[in-house]
Amino acid sequence: MGQSEPIGAASEASLGQAAIRRLLHPVALSVVATHLALVAFGGWALLHLAPDTLTLHLFGRTHLVTEVHRRVIDRTVEISVLLPCIFFLEYLWTGWEQSSVRHLLVERTASGWSDVACYLFQLAPAWTLVTAIMSLGVVYISGEWLRGLLAQATGIDLTIAGAPLAFQVGVLFLLYTFFDYWSHRLDHSRVFWPLHRFHHAAESFSILTAARVHPAVFTAVVGAVLPGILLGCDRAALADVGLMIIIIRLVVHSRIESNFGWIGRWVVQSPLHHRLHHSLNRMPVNLSLLPLWDRLFGTWRDAPRTAMRIGTPADYRHGAWIVPDLWRDYCEFGAGLGKLVLDRSRRLNLAFGIRRSAP
Numbered sequence: 001m002g003q004s005e006p007i008g009a010a011s012e013a014s015l016g017q018a019a020i021r022r023l024l025h026p027v028a029l030s031v032v033a034t035h036l037a038l039v040a041f042g043g044w045a046l047l048h049l050a051p052d053t054l055t056l057h058l059f060g061r062t063h064l065v066t067e068v069h070r071r072v073i074d075r076t077v078e079i080s081v082l083l084p085c086i087f088f089l090e091y092l093w094t095g096w097e098q099s100s101v102r103h104l105l106v107e108r109t110a111s112g113w114s115d116v117a118c119y120l121f122q123l124a125p126a127w128t129l130v131t132a133i134m135s136l137g138v139v140y141i142s143g144e145w146l147r148g149l150l151a152q153a154t155g156i157d158l159t160i161a162g163a164p165l166a167f168q169v170g171v172l173f174l175l176y177t178f179f180d181y182w183s184h185r186l187d188h189s190r191v192f193w194p195l196h197r198f199h200h201a202a203e204s205f206s207i208l209t210a211a212r213v214h215p216a217v218f219t220a221v222v223g224a225v226l227p228g229i230l231l232g233c234d235r236a237a238l239a240d241v242g243l244m245i246i247i248i249r250l251v252v253h254s255r256i257e258s259n260f261g262w263i264g265r266w267v268v269q270s271p272l273h274h275r276l277h278h279s280l281n282r283m284p285v286n287l288s289l290l291p292l293w294d295r296l297f298g299t300w301r302d303a304p305r306t307a308m309r310i311g312t313p314a315d316y317r318h319g320a321w322i323v324p325d326l327w328r329d330y331c332e333f334g335a336g337l338g339k340l341v342l343d344r345s346r347r348l349n350l351a352f353g354i355r356r357s358a359p
């Protein structure tokens, strides 16, 4: 792996020159042109050829589906626009040899194929059903819904809706990353580790490593739901923070070997800091996308300037073979949780002097 230096004025200039050179490469230009043409054609075809309202006749009943255009755009914008942009920006930064596209398509490592398999699984509608069943529905709890119930019961309804959007986004980002920090810390506990271990099993980074998550991981719901319970805000702020989180998650798993200078030390986690989090010694450090929380709670470590080895000693097969291994992890988690509950109830019984009466 190559050396990485903090971003200084000189390295910024050379990085900029290299990025322009890569941007003007004929292959890069033709890929961008083809992609733009395909997206433009897809958008035109959707708006001009597909109806915005559909009438479906299913099992003798009639269903009306409205706003078809918006629904399709919402579902496809991440795949057709966001993901290609991140892949392309990574290529501009790292060059072709080090890029995720080359890693996934040319090197085709087993770990990379598992990342691709996870991403494809998540596109399938069945994934939604699997995550709902394995998490016992927890992942679909809505913070806004719970806040409504709470407001009804207590009369307390904190909200920043209507405040300037930048303010709402800032507050929400702080809240989200705070709870996400603690849910990630929980993921590294003995009981929850079997569900998080699969994410750490990646032996090499690619942008799609962000998609390598166990379908039963529900601790992330803490970060997603609690801010919504505590604080109301405009939908635009929720959407903006959601987009920021997706982008940061993709970038920290990229193959960019940079610590992002002071930005990576304070504002947004860098790929090298996240790589340290994935390193083989499995130290629970650099848990938050916002380094501030790691610094406050004593888990921040500065990243070495070289990319270190990542992975976990646990055995995982690759590609579609990950499915039985994910089931094994789920059983291990269930057994660990069951043991914890039994231990705790036994201790409670002892503490309160509850004994089984002798027959």
Ligand SMILES: [Zn+2]
Pocket: 184, 187, 188, 196, 200, 277
């Ligand atoms: Zn982790």
Ligand SMILES: [Zn+2]
Pocket: 199, 253, 274, 278
């Ligand atoms: Zn990660």
